[in-house]
Amino acid sequence: MTKILVTGATGFIGRHTLAPLRARGFEAHAITFDEPDPALRPLAVWHHGNLLQRDSVRAVLDEVRPDGLLHFAWETTHGAYWSNPANLDWTAASLELFADFARAGGRRVVVGGTCAEYAWQTMPMTENQTPLAPASLYGHCKNAVREVLEAWAGHAGLSWAWGRMFFPFGPFEKPQRLVPKVIAGLLAGKPLPFDDAASVRDFLDVRDVGDAFAALYTSPVQGAVNIASGAPVSIRTVVESLAEGAGARSLARFGELKKDDGQPAELTACTRRLNEEVGWLPPKPLSERLAETFQWWREQRR
């Protein structure tokens, strides 16, 4: 069975790749510092390791000898990750991981990238046309990892792909982020004040993100691929959909807050590569995924 080592496998994105990898016939191995929660246990072979300690990573690579690598582990402290100096450590650790993976006989690397690598100018952002001009340390560090991987993979005999994620939401999202915050407010019956919430984003359920990464790994596609729905909506649409599902439409109050002019009006993705080259399309409409996510959060409260 083809072995794939997943990093960040207890994190928001990585955990949702494990079932889709298994569904495609792969044997997922995970390297983690945390204890995986019980639901994750049967989905992978778990190895204790710290990605910021190279020796421990090498030991796992030597033991597993994975064919594939799905790399998601990174600094993700809410808010802080945009400029945290730990971004340098994760850049370094990523490159060391790639080098050690190749030395251990690895064949294909797929990495979690971000729409923050792009210049946020012309929409939709398109893999081989939109300039790469990050506005954050996080975006620069991800982009630097991609630059090195792109230049090196051919020399190392590796194939590689780079999934640029847009706005994932869903189970296990950090509670400070939009969707969990709205759901928590609705469940508490509190009013939710917003500005006009007209900003448009490409939201995709993280279960679909995980499946898209498994599909990307399975495909022969190389290079950067946007991981997005291709069906962007306004933040208002998301909030209204959740509020309606909760039967609490009146709690969503638009126009009560002053607009944050620092936020771009639109962050959207061209998904031609994902849809046509990888052959992956979102299996369910956004409204359904939002309803399922609402239900998931409600169950967490019990």
Added chain:
Amino acid sequence: MTKILVTGATGFIGRHTLAPLRARGFEAHAITFDEPDPALRPLAVWHHGNLLQRDSVRAVLDEVRPDGLLHFAWETTHGAYWSNPANLDWTAASLELFADFARAGGRRVVVGGTCAEYAWQTMPMTENQTPLAPASLYGHCKNAVREVLEAWAGHAGLSWAWGRMFFPFGPFEKPQRLVPKVIAGLLAGKPLPFDDAASVRDFLDVRDVGDAFAALYTSPVQGAVNIASGAPVSIRTVVESLAEGAGARSLARFGELKKDDGQPAELTACTRRLNEEVGWLPPKPLSERLAETFQWWREQRR
């Protein structure tokens, strides 16, 4: 006294920065895996360490607590360094070094970069105009380090500069490279066959490169700065100058080899930033530096 930690201090570039740093009133500290040769010993405080082992670097940083960092250490195996996978290790080690230097209280970082970071299209190459589009893994890795350093330095409260070197020559150059090879041939009285040798390059004596880096460190200039003479010449001019100095002009035979069409006709540097902002100019003409270099190699033979 201001302490500056120099990496690669036994290497071709780093060793030539030690005397210029001292001349400007700095206390140079060096971290090295090799034993420094006797001539270098008095020019720095030497610390044993391996830049590819983070703990050993941290120990030196904690002991020295340097104000400044001059970073040159990198994979430099002749020929192989363009595509060697060790470029990934050095990229990672550089970022870890910067992070640890800042944590240890460092203030200013100056790094050895390369003209191989630029797209080799329009000449002369100019820091803020020429696109960064390396053709090699080496160039991509250096560029990735620069991208991260540029994005991070402000967050870390560091000032930074990046010296892009062109074609250094001089004492301790690798014998397989142009100037040492020509000198070795001349000293052996052997004919030196060339193509038309019309390619134009920006050559700068490595002693001047070392002095320019010390000047760059001392200046308040931030960002990328070309480290070059601003007076490019053809390879033929260099060979003829050396052959004439040896009284052996007839050994230089142009037009005897077929031209390598893969080599760019011109690789030249705009030196306005170096000359006007850093305030550094080469102290001697190329012909004089070539004669001194010839003399240095002659003395090595004794």
